[in-house]
Amino acid sequence: xxxxxxxxxxxxxxxxxxxxxxxxxxxxxxxxxxxxxxxxxxxxxxxxxxxxxxxxxxxxxxxxxxxxxxxxxxxxxxxxxxxxxxxxxxxxxxxxxxxxxxxxxxxxxxxxxxxxxxxxxxxxxxxxxxxxxxxxxxxxxxxxxxxxxxxxxxxxxxxxxxxxxxxxxxxxxxxxxxxxxxxxxxxxxxxxxxxxxxxxxxxxxxxxxxxxxxxxxxxxxxxxxxxxxxxxxxxxxxxxxxxxxxxxxxxxxxxxxxxxxxxxxxxxxxxxxxxxxxxxxxxxxxxxxxxxxxxxxxxxxxxxxxxxxxxxxxxxxxxxxxxxxxxxxxxxxxxxxxxxxxxxxxxxxxx
DNA sequence: TCCATTTGACCGCA
DNA sequence: TGCGGTCAAATGGA
Numbered sequence: 001x002x003x004x005x006x007x008x009x010x011x012x013x014x015x016x017x018x019x020x021x022x023x024x025x026x027x028x029x030x031x032x033x034x035x036x037x038x039x040x041x042x043x044x045x046x047x048x049x050x051x052x053x054x055x056x057x058x059x060x061x062x063x064x065x066x067x068x069x070x071x072x073x074x075x076x077x078x079x080x081x082x083x084x085x086x087x088x089x090x091x092x093x094x095x096x097x098x099x100x101x102x103x104x105x106x107x108x109x110x111x112x113x114x115x116x117x118x119x120x121x122x123x124x125x126x127x128x129x130x131x132x133x134x135x136x137x138x139x140x141x142x143x144x145x146x147x148x149x150x151x152x153x154x155x156x157x158x159x160x161x162x163x164x165x166x167x168x169x170x171x172x173x174x175x176x177x178x179x180x181x182x183x184x185x186x187x188x189x190x191x192x193x194x195x196x197x198x199x200x201x202x203x204x205x206x207x208x209x210x211x212x213x214x215x216x217x218x219x220x221x222x223x224x225x226x227x228x229x230x231x232x233x234x235x236x237x238x239x240x241x242x243x244x245x246x247x248x249x250x251x252x253x254x255x256x257x258x259x260x261x262x263x264x265x266x267x268x269x270x271x272x273x274x275x276x277x278x279x280x281x282x283x284x285x286x287x288x289x290x291x292x293x294x295x296x297x298x299x300x301x302x303x304x305x306x307x308x309x310x311x312x313x314x315x316x317x318x319x320x321x322x323x324x325x326x327x328x329x330x331x332x333x334x335x336x337x338x339x340x341x342x343x344x345x346x347x348x349x350x351x
Numbered sequence: 352t353c354c355a356t357t358t359g360a361c362c363g364c365a
Numbered sequence: 366t367g368c369g370g371t372c373a374a375a376t377g378g379a
Contacts, residue, residue, distance in 0.1 A: 039367070139356060141371060158355090170370090 021048075118174070119181045135189060137169065149175045157191055317351035 010031035025048050137155035145152045157165040167189040174180035 138354090140373095142357075142372095143369065146368065152369085156371095 117183050117185070119183055120177070120179055133183075135167070145172065148172065150178070158191060159191040163191040165189055167191075 029046065052132045066176065134160035138158045138160075139153055139155050141154035142151050143154070153171045155162075155171065156168045159165045167185065167187045169186065170184040172184075174182060
C-alpha cells in the first residue's frame with residue numbers, strides 16, 4: 001500500500017528533524033549530567049527532548065506513516081513483539097473514541113489526528129481535576145457518559161475565536177481509579193499562546209502528577225501509545241490485542257539487511273550516517289545516545305514551528321513503574337531499539 | 352462589565 | 366431512538 005507521496009515525504013522530513021532535535025537535546029543533557037546545572041535547566045532540556053519526540057510521534061500519526069506501517073506489516077509478523085497493540089486504558093470506550101473522532105472530524109474542521117493520555121494526580125490534587133497542561137482551556141460542556149461513573153468534560157482552546165485555534169480536549173475521570181484522568185486531545189493548537197512552562201510555573205513539589213500513558217490516535221483507527229515519552233504502543237481499532245514487531249535499535253537500523261527501514265526512511269538527510277559511534281554500537285557498555293553532532297540537518301523545518309511545543313504540556317516526570325518492554329528507551333539514558341525483524345521495505349516511503 | 356462555568360437543548364450518527 | 370458532542374443561555378465570580 002502506498003502512502004500519499006507528498007505527505008509521506010513531508011512527514012518523513014519533519015520526523016527526521018524532530019528525532020534529530022531530540023538526539024541533540026539528549027546529548028546536551030548527557031553532557032550536562034556531570035555538571036551542577038540548576039534543576040530547572042535539566043527539566044527544560046528534558047521537556048524539550050520529550051517535546052521533540054512527541055512531535056515526532058504526532059508526525060508519524062498525522063502523516064499517515066503509522067497507518068502505512070501497519071498496512072505493510074504482515075499480520076503474521078504482528079505477534080511476539082515487544083511492541084504491542086494493547087488496548088486502550090479505557091478500552092471499553094475505544095470505539096467511542098473512534099466514533100467521537102470521526103464525529104469530531106466532521107464537525108470540527110476534519111481534524112484527523114487525536115491523542116489521549118492518562119494523567120494520574122496525587123490525592124491532594126484529586127479533587128481539583130487534571131493538572132494544568134499549560135494551555136488555556138475553556139470548558140464548553142459536560143456529559144454523563146453511559147457506563148462511566150464520572151461525567152466527561154469538554155474543553156476547547158480559550159483562543160478559539162480570536163486566533164482560530166480549534167484544539168479541544170476531553171477529560172474523563174477513570175472509573176477504576178479516580179485519581180486518573182483520561183485526557184483526549186483533538187486537533188493541534190494553532191494559537192500563538194505558548195503553553196506555560198510547567199517547570200517555571202510550578203514548584204518541583206507541585207509537579208507530582210505523573211504521566212502514565214499518552215496515545216496517539218488516527219482517524220484510521222490506529223494508535224500510537226507513547227509511554228513515558230518514548231515507549232510506543234501502536235494500537236489497532238481491533239480490540240484484540242496485537243503486537244507490533246518493531247523494537248528498533250540504531251544498530252539494527254544500520255544493519256537491517258533486507259529490512260531497510262532506516263536507509264529508506266532516513267536517507268533523505270543521511271540521517272543514520274549522522275549517529276555517532278556510541279549510539280550506533282549495540283554492544284557499548286554505556287547507554288547509546290543519539291547524536292546530531294555531525295548531522296547535516298541544521299534546522300527543524302518541515303514541521304510547523306509554533307512558539308512552543310504543542311505537547312510540552314504533557315511532559316511529566318515520572319518514569320517509574322513503566323519500564324515497558326515496548327521500546328526500551330528509558331529515556332534519556334537507555335538506548336532506543338529498532339528491531340531488525342521489522343519488515344520494512346522501501347516502497348511506502350518512496351516518492 | 353467581562354469572562355468562565357454550568358447545564359439543558361439541540362444535532363448528527365449508528 | 367439512544368448516545369456523544371456541541372451550542373448557547375443562564376449564572377456566578379472577579
